[in-house]
Amino acid sequence: HFFPLRGLRCLLFFQSFLEILYRTSSLLVFFASKVLICVVLFQWEVVQKTLNGSQFYAYSVCNVGEPEQDNWLRTTFIQRRPSASRIFVELQFIVRDCNSFDASVPCKETFNLFTSESDADVGTTFRKGQFKKVVTIAPDEITSKNGMRINTETKVVDNLSRKGFYLAFQDIGACVALLSVKVYYKACTATVESLARFPETVAGSENQALREVKGECVENAQSEEVPRIYCTADGEWVVQVGHCQCKPGYEKVGDTCQECQPGFFKAASSDGKCEPCPANTQGLEAGAAFCPCMDGFYQAPTDPITGPCSGLPTAPRDLVATTTQLSAGKLLLSWSPPDDTGGRSDITYSVECQSCEGGACRPCGEKIRYEPASAGLTLTRVTVSELDAHLNYTFIVEAHSGVSMFAGQASARAHKPPSTSALTTSLHYTDPPKITSMTVIEKSVTSLSLSWDVSPRPRLHAPPIRYELTYRKKDDNLDVTTYTVLILEKSSVQISELAPGTAYLFRVQALSSDGSPGGSSIEEQYETLHESTSASILAAAVGGAVMLFIVVVVLFLKRNSHSRQGAEDNYFSKQLKPLKTYVDPHTYEDPNVAVLKFATEIHPSHITKQKVIGAGEFGEVYRGILKVPGRKDVAVAIKTLKPGYTEKQRQDFLSEASIMGQFTHQNIIRLEGVVTKFKHAMIVTEYMENGALDRYLKDHDGEFSSFQLVGMLRGIAAGMKYLSDMSYVHRDLAARNILVNNNLECKVSDFGLSRVLEDDPEGTYTTSGGKIPIRWTAPEAIAYRKFTSASDVWSFGIVMWEVMAFGERPYWDMSNHEVMKAINEAFRLPAPMDCPSAVYQLMLQCWLQDRSKRPRFGDIVSLLDKLLRSPDSLKTIADFDPRVSIRLPSTSGSDGSPFRSVSEWLESIKMSQYSENFTCAGIINMDQVLQMKNEDIKNIGVRLPGHLKRIAYSILGLKDQTSTLSVFAV
Template identity: 70%
Template sequence: MDFRCFGLFLFLFIQQVSLSRQSKEQVLLDMNAAGGELGWLTSPYEDGWEIVQTVVNGSLLYTYSVCNVDANDQDNWVRTTFIQRRPEATRVSVELQFVVRDCNSFDGASLACKETLNLFVSEADADVGTNFRKGTFRKVATIAPDEITRGRGALKVNTETRTVGPLSQKGFYLAFQDMGACVALISVRVFYKTCPTTVQSLAAFPETVTDALRLVEGSCVAHAVSPSAPSIYCTADGEWLVPQGQCQCEAGYEAVGEACEECTPGSFKSTASSEFCQICPKNTKISTAGALVCPCRDGFYRSPADPATSACSAPPGAPQDLSANTLPSEGRLQLSWSPPLVTGGRADLTYSVMCERCSDGPKTCVPCGEKVRFEPGPTALRDTSVVVADLDSHLNYTFSVVAHSGVSRFRSQRPSASITTALRYTDPPKVTSIHLDENTPTSLSLSWALSRKTPAHITHSYELMYRRKDEDRDVTMYTVLVLDKSSATISDLSPATTYVFRVQALSPEGTPGSYSTEYEFQTLTHAVPQIQNNSTVVMAAVVVGALVLLIVVAVLLLHKRILSSTGRRRGAEDPYFNSDQLKPLKTYVDPHMYEDPNIAILKFATEIHPSVVTKQKVIGAGEFGEVFRGVMKSPGRGDVAVAVKTLKAGYTEKQRQDFLSEASIMGQFSHQNIIRLEGVVTKFKHMMIVTEYMENGALDIYLRDHDGEILAFQLVGMLRGIAAGMKYLSDMNYVHRDLAARNVLVNGNLECKVSDFGLSRVLEDDPEGTYTTSGGKIPIRWTAPEAIAYRKFTSASDVWSFGIVMWEVMAFGERPYWDMSNHEVMKAINEAFRLPAPMDCPSAVYQLMLQCWLHDRSKRPRFTDIVNILDKLLQSPESLKPIADFDPRVSIRLPSTSGCDSATFRSVPEWLESIKMNQYSDSFACAGITTMEQVLAMRHEDIRNVGVRLPGHMKRIAYSILGLKDQTSSLSVFAV
């Protein structure tokens, strides 16, 4: 099978695509526009990629194809010629057009048949010619088709675009790897895009090379300003989006198109804003061009608080029609007036009242002072009336009322309205109450109060009338006393007798006021000792009652304390210390207990019809087949994004059972941090496992792609989600056995979910809760020592693995124990070595890692404890600020880990190879850094200048240099 017969169809297809491309693309390589031999290298030279040349309408069309589907262990490469990179292009787009044949359409094709190809890149500062070294290439992506050509039907041409970068050297090569697919490479086009020069929102932005989503700063046009530098996003498609920090025209200028022009005469603009110039307001003079404010006409003003847009106004005149009316209450009158004839057209008009007290003799007036009260007050009055209280009778008062506004200060004389009035004393006040001050067997001492306070210069006399209360007499006889003060002592009275009193006030002229009501008072008897005796008895009774009450209260409190203490002794123990007796509500059932895996599937998973699942795109390869992104139609939920695992044709019975077992395991779990099983397809030819779709993929890859971009608080939140999922599994008596960042998936909300249950097994009901296996592979770097040595897996061994996951997360996907061999890892752990704290790792998080790595598994925290600890850290962000100590000597694998204590690096490439950074060998050489002495002298900025841009790579190289310096100065190396 080959792809030579594309003919006119492919030629017209490529021409149509090329016509639709935008002019903003800067093309670095176009396979179809070459018009001659491409000169690409293939490896192996034979039986691999094959170049096909076709003449269409006099034009040469080159394609590369390979179709070795019936052979195992395929590794076919094709490499482009050297592609010169322009300095401004740090990222480029690679557009591929290709055709892939369906593996099922080949009779006898092996299970190794693939439907994907891999894209690689290698940077260089010069063309290396035919020196094709696969080790210098790094993988960019696995390319999967959206549409697969089935049988001998119509060709399905796929177009995929991938971003390659960041790039730092002068040029690069692209390579395509085939591992057993039937694929034809029709077109390869390498380009980068630019956002064109533009002016938006009064800000100018230069032409900018696209680099994913890039924030570009601009500058305001002439006579425009902005509190912060204007910026806008340049998208990967060469479009300008979301301008920020909008520029505004200065005061005196307005926007006309994308420029700022002066305000015309007769208009103004007082501040820098996006508003237009305004016509000068009322009572102002005509302004000049570019005016900031219009000046007021003569006699008109603005207050300091008035905006420039307000009209000018004149000060107010004097209030009109001022009058004074005496109120019924003594010493009070009400002043009233009308607004002034001239208000200036302002809405902030207020009034103030001034009071002077004048004597009857020579004309002398003094301020009334605080003695006189104004209701509601003497100033800032909005209403045209005020009540004046506490005025004295027989005195003359002069009141002046002044109107105020915001421009009153600009008038030297403030016109006012004045009135002079006096209060005349009429009726004396009424006696409101009479009090008994003292009584004896023959006398009563009384005093009384008046209804109102009288002026100091007014004196009153009082008429006191009293009589003996005698119910038998028909004629009432009063005794009358005239007094000059408000108290009196009445003597010569009879003992134990009740008397009735009433008092009235008299004015200075003798005018009587109103009588008070009658009050009754009694003189004492001669039996004083008996009264005292009764008082003593009453006091004694009160004391005895109080003592009895205190005794009762004390008894009740004691009884309550006894009951409370008994309740506490009989209550349930703290579940934290008695957790072994708490049984989970649901226990995991091992699907291998069923002889027929179909029974377990029917019990734990939902069978769905394949028609409700649509596979859209290959996103990976599983153990038994490919993994697709797809859509499932769900009642009540609509179209749901899902991941579809498939079982390849030609599977064995054991592969089918293992495939179904994983679904049976997943179907038993229901937790927000465990990957959710949507359903399975087992009753049709193509078996499928359908799970929820996680947009960001595996956690380790996501962290490496976002090295340094995620805050420590967010990382701890992701760890909390993983711990919550593992707590759920532990509560179900379930051991994962393969917990690692690669087996944790991340969705679009950065929510982590535990997945991949291929190695997991159930806990047996033995005292130790262990599961023993024989044979099989164990992930050494993530596995607890007892599980490695004795193959005993418990939730405690999962806790050890969780500690390794914590390290992976805080190190942004770094490989645990770096490039140490499995043997070296086991030896180091047995000698009590533990992974060092990643750089910038919070101390509290690293301490939790160390607890997870305790050799005695009984002392490790449980997942319940881990969730509680992480919750407390998230509730107190301040606890994440202290950073754990960092030792660069153990942050990378130095030569000492190989057992040679005195080994030194003989060359820079050898050193870079040891830390897995050999892709920068040419960069160091081009920068003139060829000896280890020069490496030791490098600083942080020197590393960047060499061309290292990725944060993780910069940290690895910097830590290695620090470790080498420490190794050189102390003449000692770290040895595991």
């Protein structure tokens, strides 16, 4: 209702309901319950109209017949929420058609919206000079004599900064009626997304299209990084980063984390549900992270903590010994599997032999041979050889599983554990023993010294052995052959008065107890030395010395010839250019031409967005599906351009596609196409399931072998060799810019900082500004802004370190200034833990100060291929010093250790997730930590090999630490 105020040309508008409304579309409306509208100069009139059977009131003016109209309406003081710098004014109004008046009447069909800011209410004081025009309002629908047409317009008032403001409406000669005014601002309402709580946030202006908002995890949830989300200018939440997950022992129920019920567990932080306790375990308490084994059941160290527990296997059955070759002392032991394996499939067997004489038994010793082995057997049989005759043997066969170590070893040998079967058997055979081998002990021009070995003899009541040795000259004329026969009491002999340089055939055979030859014999050929042997040896030594001298001279001359080349020539030696050379899209006068030349245009209808997976520099990044007619559907990543972009932002956004579209290599991210001919520009690339390499390695710390990691590096190096061959410099090579697919194939991506080399191999790209990733950039690129393939090689060395360190941050928590100072003082990153020596040596080559001496990417690929072809070359581990690789704080605890608490120590080595494990195990101070051994670390629940090694090496470093060390001191 409108009411005139006596004595003033003003009207007071009372709203029939409170105009502070919350809408589901996140539009927050604010409006004072009383709005004072003052009439200045010429009075607007309150009129009552009927529309569609309902009465409404309007504030109107229609002085079109009078010249120089200047009629104003002003609201009362509207207080502004401090963060609401951008407000919306929604108007409903009617404007009459000027054609319905006499042609001579100076009629208009528009009116103006003004605003004025103030820190206090000025009452009825009104000065036109204080108001600033916002916009001229024109109707879309003009009211004629035949019908009334209501217009609705929404205008934006931006950049408000004071405590409140006024709105004013100016009429300069129109016939207009103002029906409704709503003033509101937009906000993203308070919400819980992926277990992260975000507060209500006022939307930003057009210049701030995305406003970052930090949130916090709900109770009993956690996140590796602070959860963030973006509030758009339209009051909508988009692109959440850092999802929260329920802690171990809690499951997601709606927007909360509730503890697992007794009998259920959840071992890791995740969005998953609690699971029932597996077989042979028990969950007695709520909120369990794992279910302990029942009495009599166990888990192996390699078993997942979330798996079932197993019992011990029973004894092998039906153990039988069968004689295979009596005279050779062989037995075949065979048995049947246990009746009960304890629920495990990793059953193995071990065989123990004991020999018994005079009622006493002792281990058979190392002379006994087992085929295929005495332990770790997966088959139910084994052949035992080298057994002596006339002895009793006891064979003990034991069944093992992954959990046998927890109980089987605790049983006394006199009382065999339930997984053991035993058998006693004997071998009986007569003399003579077998001759097993013959060797030359010493030889000269006229003599030979020989010895031979025999099979084992019984230890008791065995008669002495005599041998018959027969020898003759080896002669082609067999008509007349002279044999010499010797009867010997021992298994060695020296034969003299032989002919120089002559071959002889020797046969030895053991004699039976009656003196007759028996058993097996062995024959060998040996030759006496020639009289000229000494002279030959001397000549060979002289010849070798001469050859060595020639090799040294050749190498010296070759090195001098290399030294005559320039330092730059050594690195940038002339080589064949590839058939295809990279073309810089920035050389095109119209960047759109470059996009069309190097990228395929895709119709938006062929792209289906599925899920936001990140926020790029220019907008959100989605996972989606590309459906092109005639092709199989493929998973893709979709980069989008945020609303309100400038033309320069659009060109910069699409320039990356112009670069990517020129590359075709299995280790370079593949461009599927672009969308440029429609309102929303997009770049579509292949989808890499495992995301960025640094994050993937952090999530799988210690789970890959050195061979697998070197395979990843080989792929990255191959991609960089391809780019280098195309005369292209990346400038931002880092593990964060390497993407990984399901096959662990690594691909180079992110070409935002990349630039082209000139045709000259010495050409460099020099930039006058811009951000440089200091930790990954070569010193000459930092100092002189010069980027070459050699500087990319330096960056590749840092990537190698990141990969072998499972995503560790290069130079740890050193500042950029400290990093530059350290590099200039010749400091280089130390070898990561368990890094092969050959790999670390390649890193050091990549970090040579003289860029001309760094290897090329082709050399790097060749070396990595060589390492992969010879896995044994990766077994030699580079020296590792935990005092350097795991940085220590600058403060020292009262107990003399460099840490005040166990949690502080774990946080310094990035192992804080095990704080609760140490606390539950009663390890609450650093003195207790220093006493821990590898078994103790395993027993508190550290199972991943990489984590186990990191903690163990850190403890080793603390034990050797006598004073606080820094990287530079070391």
